[in-house]
Amino acid sequence: MEIAQLRYFVALVDTGSMTRAARRVHISQPAVSLALRQLEDELGVALYERQGRGLRITADGLRFYRRARAILDEYRAAKSELRETAYGRPARLGVLRTLPPHWIAGITRRVADSGGPPLQILEGTPPELAEWLRQQRVDAVFSDIALNGTRPCQQPVQRDRFVAIVPVPHALAGQSSIDLMDLHDQAYVLRTHCEALPEGNEIFKAKAVRPNIVCRTGRDALAVALVESGFGVTVLPECLAAGEVKVLPIRDFARERQLGIEWSDAADARFIDILIQATEPEASRAPA
Template sequence: MDIRQLQFFVEIVRLGSFTRAAERLHVAQPAVSMAMKKLEEELDLVLFNRQERKISLTAEGEIFLRHAEKILDEVTSTETEMEELRGLAKGEVRVGIPPMMSAYFFPQIIRDFSTRYPNLHLAVSGEGATKIQKMILRGELDMGVIAGVSLPETLELRRLLREEVIACVPRDHPLAGRTSLTLREFASQQLIFYKEGYSLRELILDVLKEAGFSPNIRFETNLYTLVKSLVRKEMGISVFLRMVVTEDDDLVAISFDPPLYLDLLIAWKKHGYLSRANRAFVDFLLEKSARQAP
């Protein structure tokens, strides 16, 4: 058994296909199939159900997957740490940031971080919080910004900000003069809402369900800029973090009664190795967010 076989195996499982795994790994498909056949022979176990149209794991394959992922994580951590000991740190931070946050809180953070650490490379991926969590656990991201909703125990977490969640209406809406809005009033409005996987959606649906109200959702999208445009065009109202609406003269932010808040966190894989570049970014981020805390 060698590391290459483990890499092939994990990639096949992740993509659900020998062919797609071969394409992703830039090797010939027969080489991948041969490597998996040899691996099964060495283990004297069948790892894949090959009778089905889509690749799936046997019970033995499921157990082997857990060990293979742990081994590959350890190999990656060891390589990175050894490079740092030789002074050859990669100097890259792969971070996931939800689109709403990336447009309002992070541009200044990214600029200031690049100024302080000009030799470090920052690669930002814009995804919803749920997908960011999965990408961190799969090793596709080093860390990411997520919200304090449905948090897995497999992540290490540090709080960045607590931001108010507000109802957003156009300037000439009948509710625009209000300073607060009850959940009942909000649920009765036509709503422009976010798709599954967005923390704001989870939060609002949970509090409405707990209060015994069902939302009147007219339209769903994963594009927060489209949500703002449709609210402006009076197609419905929505929810945002307060920071997103503060500078929009044609939109009005209304607090909920009682107020709603969302904790924004920086997360990385628990017990995972953080390179010096990643540690520098976490420290910088916590330093900046502490200055903005009330």
């Protein structure tokens, strides 16, 4: 019996679906199915039964689920205790608040899986993250490092351009790209927390683009959901585009972010090595 098999089974019970379980643990569905069949063979019982397109956890499966969760909890606690002893204290990671939540969740899991220290996460704006790093309130940040200039303690991860997103049933959805003027008079969801907002406002004014602002929000999830529902359109970093929306490059708005890791000179080199591996390349990974 392996820890991975326990993780797969707990994910299956928690999600109620082989597909969702595979997505949670980031391996293929056939690999999850094979591992669970091998687990059942070793235990000598059926842990679940297929019912049409769904599945049902058996009585033996429910009993084993409680044991499996307890084992995983103890395993994680032991790893955390040993990691903290090895590193002396948790590592503090500042993250840009306009990053997708599944990126941050995935990074924390991969750092733990690689034997890194326990993490403390602080979320902030680019200026806040830069100041925290200067004051050594954090050991490293995952941010738009282009705003801080080139420094030796940096590792670029990927570029992230700003794009427009529109509902799938929308007049602009049939285009492959747009100009900013195409957003003139469009119902527009304004992301008030966007780090590019001052620059964007100036460009909109210079081009006489005046969208019809129908919502102001500091939450990216709400902005995307409103676009998906047909309420309006918005401009955001491409990494945040999700759901049933059409992503449109903007020909006359070349703003992009250089996402990457920047760290303090005093940061533990072992942690930085693990962190770099855990973040690159983030866009190629499936959601957590």
